[in-house]
Amino acid sequence: MAMLADKALIQAFEQQLDPLDVAASGMPARMLGFGEISCIIELEALPGVVLKRMPLFRSEAQAADYLDKYRTYCRLLQEAGLSLPEDDAAIVQGRDGLWVLYFLQEKLDLDTIGHRQLDRLDGAGLQHMLEAVVDAIEKVWAFNARQTRYRLALDAQLSNWAWQPDTGRLRYIDTSTPLFRVEGVEQLDPELLLASAPGFARAIIRAFFLDDVMNRYYDARAVYVDLAANLYKEQHAELIPRCVRLINERTGHDLTEKEIADYYREDKFIWSLFLSMRKLDRWLHRYVYRRQYQFILPDHIRR
Numbered sequence: 345m346a347m348l349a350d351k352a353l354i355q356a357f358e359q360q361l362d363p364l365d366v367a368a369s370g371m372p373a374r375m376l377g378f379g380e381i382s383c384i385i386e387l388e389a390l391p392g393v394v395l396k397r398m399p400l401f402r403s404e405a406q407a408a409d410y411l412d413k414y415r416t417y418c419r420l421l422q423e424a425g426l427s428l429p430e431d432d433a434a435i436v437q438g439r440d441g442l443w444v445l446y447f448l449q450e451k452l453d454l455d456t457i458g459h460r461q462l463d464r465l466d467g468a469g470l471q472h473m474l475e476a477v478v479d480a481i482e483k484v485w486a487f488n489a490r491q492t493r494y495r496l497a498l499d500a501q502l503s504n505w506a507w508q509p510d511t512g513r514l515r516y517i518d519t520s521t522p523l524f525r526v527e528g529v530e531q532l533d534p535e536l537l538l539a540s541a542p543g544f545a546r547a548i549i550r551a552f553f554l555d556d557v558m559n560r561y562y563d564a565r566a567v568y569v570d571l572a573a574n575l576y577k578e579q580h581a582e583l584i585p586r587c588v589r590l591i592n593e594r595t596g597h598d599l600t601e602k603e604i605a606d607y608y609r610e611d612k613f614i615w616s617l618f619l620s621m622r623k624l625d626r627w628l629h630r631y632v633y634r635r636q637y638q639f640i641l642p643d644h645i646r647r
């Protein structure tokens with residue numbers, strides 16, 4: 345199946361979109377998920393496809409450059425041995441001189457997404473999935489080790505994988521933040537990530553959190569800590585000991601449960617702060633600046 349973006353349709357969608365109320369817009373659409381930066385939309389007019397909307401760009405060229413990096417990132421992940429969903433992209437004009445990049449991805453069965461499997465699989469099934477995820481992550485580190493030009497980073501949380509227990513097929517879906525280095529040079533402009541944060545908060549994030557967030561996904565140990573700690577957020581803290589054991593056995597790391605708990609407290613703080621600052625910013629746009637707020641925010645994330 346080759347996927348082709350219908351640019352006119354996506355442009356039409358963007359034109360009538362109300363970021364404050366996606367479902368209320370003229371073209372029937374529904375929100376499937378939220379990440380920290382993009383949001384995942386399903387359009388009735390595009391069955392079998394999800395859209396990931398990135399309203400981040402000041403020019404078409406800037407969006408095209410991001411798309412270019414995305415394509416390289418996907419190619420490298422595949423070279424490393426990961427399997428990715430079919431995809432495409434479209435760059436369209438938003439409001440107020442903004443350019444919006446939409447990634448399209450084949451829509452995978454929601455029940456196959458890693459965190460949704462936690463309630464479905466039995467102990468053996470769970471073990472099998474976690475092993476597959478850890479092995480896939482190891483392929484990325486092996487790729488980084490076997491050549492010197494590229495360094496790939498990865499956000500390995502379970503919500504970023506789709507797993508089919510019957511076939512053992514694992515796919516990595518969270519490709520829209522192309523975090524990688526070429527000859528030591530970071531390819532993702534951190535200011536773009538900051539674009540989704542309110543102006544008053546950028547200085548704080550830049551000073552205290554940005555380096556940490558940008559670097560942690562290159563670090564094998566940190567990625568595993570993040571994967572295990574995320575089980576708290578998914579309300580499955582009881583699985584952390586076995587997840588830690590499995591990671592240690594398969595990779596030779598020596599993670600501890602305490603390390604996971606400490607990390608989670610800090611991470612939860614960072615992202616909750618980020619989200620509350622974005623909500624305040626949305627409120628300011630609506631009632632004080634009286635400009636359209638461009639980002640689509642989740643109401644509440646349980647952590």
Ligand SMILES: Nc1ncnc2c1ncn2[C@@H]1O[C@H](COP(=O)(O)OP(=O)(O)O)[C@@H](O)[C@H]1O
Nearest residue numbers: 377378379380382384449450451452503517518
């Ligand atoms: N191709 C897809 N098919 C079905 N659901 C998806 C797909 N891509 C993303 N999702 C859903 O949206 C969530 C967030 O997507 P993701 O690509 O990880 O974005 P983010 O970078 O914002 O975390 C996923 O955890 C999953 O639940």
Ligand SMILES: [Mg+2]
Nearest residue numbers: 379503504518
């Ligand atoms: Mg994600």
